Amino acid sequence: MNTLGLISMRMCAGLMGRRTTMLLRSTRCSFGMTLSQIDEEVAKLLELKAQLGGDEGKHTFVLKTAKGTRDYSPKQMAIREKVFNIIISCFKRHGAETIDTPVFELKETLTGKYGEDSKLIYDLKDQGGELLSLRYDLTVPFARYLAMNKITNIKRYHIAKVYRRDNPAMTRGRYREFYQCDFDIAGQYDAMIPDAECLKIVYEILSELDLGDFRIKVNDRRILDGMFAVCGVPDEKFRTICSTVDKLDKMAWEDVKNEMVNEKGLSEDVADQIGQFVSMQGGQDLAERLLKDPRLSKSKQACAGLTDMKQLFSYLELFQVTDRVVFDLSLARGLDYYTGVIYEAILSQTLPATVSTAAEQNGAVAGDEAGVSVGSVAGGGRYDGLVGMFDPKGRKVPCVGVSIGIERIFSIMEQKAEASTEKIRTTETQVLVASAQKNLLEERLKLTAELWNAGIKAEVLYKKNPKLLSQLQHCEETGIPLVAILGEQELKDGVVKLRNVGTREEVDVPRFNLIDEIKTRTS
Amino acid sequence: MNTLGLISMRMCAGLMGRRTTMLLRSTRCSFGMTLSQIDEEVAKLLELKAQLGGDEGKHTFVLKTAKGTRDYSPKQMAIREKVFNIIISCFKRHGAETIDTPVFELKETLTGKYGEDSKLIYDLKDQGGELLSLRYDLTVPFARYLAMNKITNIKRYHIAKVYRRDNPAMTRGRYREFYQCDFDIAGQYDAMIPDAECLKIVYEILSELDLGDFRIKVNDRRILDGMFAVCGVPDEKFRTICSTVDKLDKMAWEDVKNEMVNEKGLSEDVADQIGQFVSMQGGQDLAERLLKDPRLSKSKQACAGLTDMKQLFSYLELFQVTDRVVFDLSLARGLDYYTGVIYEAILSQTLPATVSTAAEQNGAVAGDEAGVSVGSVAGGGRYDGLVGMFDPKGRKVPCVGVSIGIERIFSIMEQKAEASTEKIRTTETQVLVASAQKNLLEERLKLTAELWNAGIKAEVLYKKNPKLLSQLQHCEETGIPLVAILGEQELKDGVVKLRNVGTREEVDVPRFNLIDEIKTRTS
Known part of the structure; x- marks a missing residue:
């Protein structure tokens, strides 16, 4: 003292x-x-x-997780595992490898990559040594990995948590620690083939997850820029007008126009011209029509984008996914690093309020009106310049990728599970080794070990003399389908009484046959 | 502007x-x-x-990961996945659920749990709001989770990264970000049954991972404390003498004794008495003998520990694992929170220098002499007081658990893989859709989509007209076993030429039969 x-x-x-x-x-x-x-x-x-002793005075210890974070309970983990399995299977079906990177990067690795969102980056305390920050997404670490290892082509997925100091008060339901689930193709390839595969992957995953109807909007940064140019938007306003256009899925055109004119300083005429373009939706036909548009066709950029868009749709046709893909000139994703095609997948189903705002992250955007909105569950695009920012000689590695908005999908799956009568199991135990009589702990342990050694998923209660009722209750509660019951008589006869928890049927199975019988019944 | x-x-x-x-x-x-x-x-x-715009000046940017961390390449990820699968299967076989907790906790959650190791905790920068630290292990967050959710019994595993600002210069090869892989049983149960299961799990995992011969040392905090008491060690020196004893697996007794006498201030006589005890190794018989030891039997604590040890061995006998388990009075794990049985698994095999020091973490200890040492790959014990530290009313939840030293196991597996002639595949692709002729991109994409839709893992090169040779080379390099070759003739005949990459055999398969044929060949 x-x-x-x-x-x-x-x-x-x-x-x-x-x-x-x-x-x-x-x-x-x-x-x-x-x-x-x-x-x-x-x-x-x-x-x-x-x-001065950390925080003021001695306040009571608060038993909680950090703001904006949460634990996953066994039930949530079971759902998470199911979702991950579907997504990872799809990535593997498409021949992807996987990598992992550290949860923190040198602070300067993240510097200058996220524009004004940089203020949301978590920094580590300077405890001597390097200045570190928690990763903000998986794309920048991926680009750093490619440049550092001089990798010029790879198809990889990466599923990991990222960190953003978002203000939960402002963005109800958003987490500060959340999963990203990224698939990217890096390499110099013929145009739009990897881009089409990314869209095919989104289509497959959303179909398999069974989240209801969805649409995938597609656009191209170059088409947007060309459009802005021919409409008369000054070069330096492209990005800010882009982010205003981005609000079209939650704001009416009148409000968007208002922002363009009154906040961003466009003339009303320029805004109206943009308004005409961004109302357009279609497919390959729209790309063809716009290629002949007297104004748009004057922009080299727009033409390059539109030619690629045409090409993209021809591949999407072969992949049989055009029923859900829309070329939508109002799509304008926020991130600075996109250089070509961009896309976003949106669920059509109406979601309860808690879900609709649960995961507007991953650069995804969701509607505002709770309970009415549709929500973005995947997004991505082409970013041909990012790896070059890390390469000492500025060598570019073209990349295209997609990020699945997994937190939102978790929320939807959780709600579905809660609404369903089917119970979610949090263990995979096939059989409980039980006894109705006293003093049979040793026999129970011995049989349990036999089952484990044979690869059977088995449990035994950690009590010397548990009641049969509490053993059966444990099965009911955790969904264990079988009980192997031992008694003096069974031991004498060399059998085990195998009980089906659901039907309550019991049958004596010879001990030497027990493992096969359990395997047959649970396969 | x-x-x-x-x-x-x-x-x-x-x-x-x-x-x-x-x-x-x-x-x-x-x-x-x-x-x-x-x-x-x-x-x-x-x-x-x-x-004002972030950091001053522009210094040269260093392309690296943070000190003490590393990326996992696709090859390392393939090994990691294999190891995790074995471990998770075992945990599930034993009926465990899984949970996840955030990567950072409130700083005060970690305060006072790690003794002098607390200086190794990573703190987050104070950016306003709560003070946060990266988790140091998975045990303290587990205890926090139990207390916070008032859970009094659970069997859970948790595999996740933890963070320690260790000095890599002093601890060659240790990482600052590394995996822990924990299995714990919480709940008030009959003595030593869950403890025995933890040891059974270590036995199963190490056997299945096929890391060669191993031993599991077992001791009990109460036996150690009782032993110190009857030898005449003052109460306040129990912990520090404990950590000196802990060095016996890498130091000779003479040096350990020297430390006890000259650094820790024990009398030579007391040290010699300890020396007699800590040289003892055995099984159930040793526990029985020590229960009759005239001095040790005077300690209530020691007797409780020895009685439990006897009980533990009787269960281990039933689990058929006593061939590898040794009751060893020199085992004295470092962590403060252990209250009963403690254990540590050690590989007998000689390991190359790079491996032997690769993962002395998880509270595990490895020998010092590179190339000769044996190393700890798992450790754990009973900690009945930790959850009570978080509960507002101090309610205790008895816990016992084990942590697998997974980083060390990765290193060993990586070295084994490198030494082996067998190539590690980083993808699971079953078939490459290829063509020897030009202008067949559309046909290749169409067939690839058909295969994906049927659940076949398929790839196609992102080139309009790739050479057949480069397509075959891609298969050789990545281990794809089959090639589905399309040509004008095949399209006309309604067949696909299916080539076995290994044998170079080719056979025409009717297109309608292709999916079944691929499934048969790759199952």
Whole structure:
């Protein structure tokens, strides 16, 4: 206690000195305080805070997970496993490998990749050594991995958690720790073939997950840029107008136009021209028509995008997925790094409020009106420049990929499970080894070990003399389908009484035949 | 640009105002600045910094992962998947559920759980809001989860990464981000039944992983404490003497004794008495003998431990694992929270230098002499007090568990794979759809989609007109066993030429029969 007092005293003296310095330069610093000076001040303040003993006083210990995070219960894990299995099977069916990267990266690896969203990055404390940040997505670490290992072509998936200091108050239901589930194809290939495969994958996954009707909107960054150019949007406003267009799926055109004119400073005429384009939806036919559009065809960029779009649809036709894919000129995904085709998959089904906002992450966007909205569950596009940002010589590796909005899918599956009468099992146990009589623990353990050794999933209660009723109850509660019951008589006869928990039927099975019988019954 | 300028101006004005306030209270705050005031100042400074545009200057960018971390390549992921499958199958065979917890916890959740190792905890930067730390193991989050959800019994496994700011210079080959793979049984049960199951699980996993001969050492915290007491070690030295004893597997007795006497201040006589005990190894017989030991039997604690040890061995006998389990009085695992039985599994095989130090984590310990040492690959024990530390009313939930030293196992498996002639496949692709002729891209894509739709794992090269040779090479390199070759003639005849990559045999298969044929050949 004495020592602590001394430290506090010294600390406060130090602080006084510091304060004096700050005071001296207080006018200058308002306009001239440098970043390193700010860093210094922050470090000193935090040090003071730490020395004062962390948080104020001794408050009661709060038993909770960090804000914006959650535990997964066994039931949620069972659903998660089911969803992952479907998705991973699809990725493997398409010949993908998988990689993993650390949960944190050098801070500078993430710098300059996310625009104004960078403020949402979690930094690690400077405890000496490198400055680190938690990964914000899986795409930037993937690009870093490719550049670092000089990999010029790979088809990989990566399923892992990413971290964003989003404000849950503003974005109800969004998590700060959430899964991303990415599939990307890197390499110099003939146009639109890998792009078409990404869309095929989204189609397969959403069909298999059985989430109801869905649509996949497709557009191209180059078509958007060309469109803005021919409509008369100044170059430097492309990105900001892009993000306004992006709001069309939750705002009426009038409001979007209003934002363009009154907030972003476009003339009404320019906005109206954009309005005409972004109302267009179609397929290969629309791409062909726009290629002949007298204005759009003047933009080289737009033509390149439209030619690729035509090509893309011809491949999608071969993949038999055009029934769900729409070329939609209003699609304008936010991320800066897209350079070509972009896409987003949207569920048509109406979802309850809690779900509709549960996972607008993955760069996905969901409607605003709870209970009415449709929601984005996958998104992606082509980003040919990102790897080059990491390569010392700027060598580019063209990439196209898709991210599945898995948190949202979890939420939907959870709700479906809750609504269903079918119970979710959290274990896979096939048989419980039980007894109705006392003093048979040893026999139960011996039989259980025999079953384990034969690869049977078996449980035994950790009680010397459990009641038969509580053993049967355990089966009912956890969904174990069979009970192997041992008694003095069974042991004498060399049999085990095998009980079907559902039908309550019991039959004596010779012990030597028990393993085969269980395997047959549970296969 | 103009807008930005305005914001800066406003920001600076705001800062000026703030500075004035600080100035006004500058003397008071040296002694009276509250923590929340510090928080506020820090947040404002950081905001200013962000608005000023992040980091100063442009230094050279280093393309690397954070110190002590690594990427997993597709090949390493293939091995990781194989190992995980074996381990998870075993956990499921024993009826375990699984849970997941966030990668970071409230800092105070971890406080006071790891003794002096706490300095190795990664803290997150204080960016406003809660103080957070990366998880250090999976046991403390598990205990927090149980207390928070008032769960009094569960059998769960949890496989996830944990984080320790270890000094890689001192601990060659250790990672700062590494997997733990934990199985725990929580609940009030009859003595030693769940404990025996944990040992059975270690036995099964190590056998199935085929890592060569191994031994599982078992001891009990209460036996160690009782032994120290009857030998005359002062109470307050139990823990520190415990950690000295723990070094016996890499140091000779003379050196251990030396440390006890010269560093820890035991008398030579006391040290010698300990020396007699810790040289003892055996099974149930040793437990029985020690129960009759005139000195040890005076310790209530030791007797409780020895009685349980006898019981444990009787269950291990039933589980048929006593051939590998040794009651070893020198085993003294480091972690503070153990309250009863403790164990550690050690591989007998000699390992190359790189491996032997690769994963001394998980609380596991490995020998020091590279190339000669045996290494710990699993460890655990009973911790009946940990959950109570989180429960507001201190309600205890007895727990016993085991952690598999998975990083070490990865390393061994990787080395085995490298030494083997068998190639590791990183994809599961069954067939490549190929063509020897030009202008058949559409036909290749169509057939590929047919195969995907039928659940066949299929690839197609993303080239309009790839050479047959490069298509065959792709199969050789990635281990694809079959090629489905399309040509004008095959299309006319309604067949596909199915080629076995290994034998180079080719056979025409009717198109309607192709899917069945591929399934038969690859099953």
